[in-house]
Amino acid sequence: MTKAQSLWNHGVKIGAIGGVSVLIIALVGMIESFGKRDIISGILPMGIAMALIICILVAYIAANKTPICEKSVKFANAVISGFVTSGFLALLVAIGRSFNIRDMFVGASPALYKALTAGIAGAGGIFLILAVGLICGIFAGILIILNDLPRKLIINALATIFVLGLLQELIIPIFKSWDFGVTNYLGKLFYTQNGLTIFGTVLAAVIYCIISLLWKANQDTIKTTYKDLPKGTRKKVKTFGFFVLAVFLIVLPQFLGLFLSEVLTIVGLYILLGLGLNIVVGYAGLLDLGYVAFFAIGSYVVAILTSPEIFSFGFNFWQALPIAVILGITAGVMLGIPVLKMRGDYLAIATLGFGEIIRILVLSDFLKPWLGGAQGIGAIPNPNFMGFQMVKPQHIYYLILAGCMLVVFISIRLKNSRLGRAWMAMREDEDVAQAMGINLVATKLFAFATGAGFSALSGAIFASKIGSVYPHSFNLFISINVVCLIIIGGIGSLPGVVVGAAVLMGLPELLREFAEYRMFVYGAALVAMMLLRPEGLWPEARHKIELHGDDETQTQTAA
C-alpha cells in the first residue's frame, strides 16, 4: 500500500466513519441534552466531551490501523481523520444555519449549533469546530507516537477525569452525607454544583499519575513479596481482603442515601438476574432470550402468596420465597424439555417466545381472576426479618446482597465441578461433549433450572421491594438488558456480571438524560465492544491466558 492510499483508506475513510458517528449523536439530540451537565464546570459539557472522545478515538484508531510503520504517516492519518470527523459537524452547522432541517432531524436545533460552536456566530464558529477537530487529530497522533508508559498515563488520566465527572451525582452525595470538615472541604475542592472544578480536574489527573507511577515502580516488589509469603499468611491476607470487601458492602448503603440505595438495589437485582443467565448463556452456551419469564414467575408467586388482594393465603415473604424459587426451577425444566434439541438461533427464538407467552398469559383476561390482568397485584407486604420490617431500599439492599452472595457462591462452586465442566464442554462442542459421556439432556436441564431458580429469586425480591407486580414490568427489554450486561461485562465472568450491571443499569439511573437514549447506547456499546474488546469489560481470567506457542506464532508473523 502506498502512502497516498493509506492516507485515503485510513485517514479519510475512518475519519468519515467518525464523522457519521458524531453526526448521529448530534442529530438524535444527545449532545444537546447532555450539554446541561458539565464534566468540567463551565468549560466542558458532557455532550461536547462525548463528541471529543469520539473524534480522538477515531483518529487514534485510524493511526493504529495504518499498516505503514513510518510514524509520520500514522501521525498524518490521525490528523486527517480528526479533521474529517470535525468536517462533518462543521458541515452540519453550516447547512443547519442556512436551511431548516429540523423537520427531518428534530435534534438539529439552534441550541445544538450554539453548543457546538461555543456560541461563536458566523464563520468563526465553523472554523472553531474544524480547529478543534484538527487539535483532536494532532493529540491522537501524539499519543500514537509516544511510548507506552506516557500514552497509557495520559489516556487513563483523561478517563479518570471523565469518570469523575460522569459519576458526580454518585460522589457528591457521599461527600455530603459524611459531613465532616475534611469531606466537605474535599467536595468543594473537586466539585462545583455542576461538574469538576478546574483545580479538581488537574488535581485528579496528577493524583492518578502519581498513584499509577508509584504502582508501576513497586508492582514487582509487591507481587513477589506477596508470592514469597508463607501459604498461611497469604491465606490470611486474602481473608482480610474479603473481610474488608464485606465490611464495605455492608456499610455502603449507610452513606449512600435513599436515591443511590434505590439505584443500588436495581443494580443488585440485575446482578442476580445476570448471574443466573450467566450460567445458561456463559457456562452452558444456551442463548436464552426469554429469561424474563422466570423473573415474572418468581414475582407473581410471591405476589399471589403474600398479597391479600386476590387470594388470602397469608404467607409471609420467607415462606413464599422457596416456593417461588421451586416453581421458577420447575418452569425452567418445563421450558428446557421442548427446546432440548435446538441450538443457537433456533433456541434463542423459541425461548424468546416463551418469555412473551408468560407475559401475555399474565396480561390475559382469562387468567385475570387469579393473576389480576393488566392491573396486576398490589399490596405485597415488605419482607420481615426477625420482627424487623424491611421498608427502605437500604433494607432491601441487604436482602439482595445476601442473595447475590449465595448465588455467587453457588456459581463458583458449580463452575469448578463435574457439572460445570460438562456445561462448558457442551458450550464448546455439543457432539464431542456427548461423546465424552456427558448426558446432554440432564446437563441442559440443570443449566436451565439453575438459571431459572436464580431469576425467580430475583423476581421474588423485586415483587416484595416494589410492593406490586404488573405484566408490563416483565417485558422483553428485561431479557435484552440482561443479555447485554452479560456480553458487555464479559461472557462467563462473575465480576463481569457485576461490572456490566453497574454500567448498564446503574449509569442510566444516575444520568437521567441517558434514559431516552438507552437502547441507542446499548446498541452502540454492543457494536463497539464486539469491535474493540470482544472479551468484555472484565473477562474471565482464562481469556487472558497467554501461551508460549502463541508468542512463537507472533514472532513468526512479525518476522
Added chain:
Amino acid sequence: MILLSIQEMTKRFGGLVALDALNIEVKGKTIHSIIGPNGAGKTTFFNCLTGFYRPEEGEVAFEGNSIVGLSPDRIVYKGIARTYQNIRLFPNLTALENVMIGYHVHLKSGFLGPILGLKSTIKEEAKAKEVALDLLKYVKMEGKEDALAKNFPYGEQRKLEMARALASQPKLLLLDEPTAGMNPRETQDMMDFIEHMRDELGITIVLIEHQMRVVMNISDIVTVLDYGKMIAEGLPEEIKNNKTVIEAYLGSGDAADSH
C-alpha cells in the same frame, strides 16, 4: 479373544449405501487398521460404532453385549473412546479441563455435591485432577495444563485429544487418522505412542489411516473398505500384495497399463 464384533452392519444415507453389510471382528489388545480410498465409509464406520449414527441393520457387540442404538454418552461408559479426523478439542478450555472432561464418566458428583463441598466430591475432584495431570505427562505435555487448547500447535493438539480420549480409560480406542498432517518424525513418535498404548496400557486400537508406512508397520490386522464394502482383510503383508486392494486404490490393472 474377540472384543468387538460387527455383523452385517448397514448404514444408508437416503439412496446412498455408506456401509454395506460389514462383518468385522476386532481382537483384544491388537492394532486393527481400517484403510480404503476416500469415501469408502471409514469415518461413517466410526460414527456408527460410537453412536453418532444409528446403523439401519446389523449388530454390534462389545464384550459380548449389544451396543447398537445406544447414545454416544452411554457408549463411552462401555469403554469406547475416539479421536476425530479434524481435531475437535474444546478450544476455549484449558488442556487440564479438556482432559478432566475426558474423565467425566468416572466421576459421580451431581448438583449438590460441589455446592455443599461434600468430602466425596472434593476427593473425586482431586483424583480427577491427578489423573488428568498424569495423562498430560504421559503425552509429554506436562507444565502446559493451564494453556487454552486452541493455542497449542497442531501436533500437541493431536496429543491432547489423545490424552482426553485416554482419560475415559477405554478398552477400545478409535483413532481417526492420527498422523494426518504430521512430518515423518512426528509420525514416528505417534506410531511408537500407539504401539505403547497397546503394549503397556493393554488398549485395543482401531485405526483409520492413510499413510501406508504407518499401516504396514504397526497393524496387527488390516481391513480394507471400498464403497462401504469390505474387500479384503488380513495381515499387512497379505494386504500389500492383494490384487483387489491394489485395484481399488489405483484403478484396474488394464487402466493402469494404458497410462
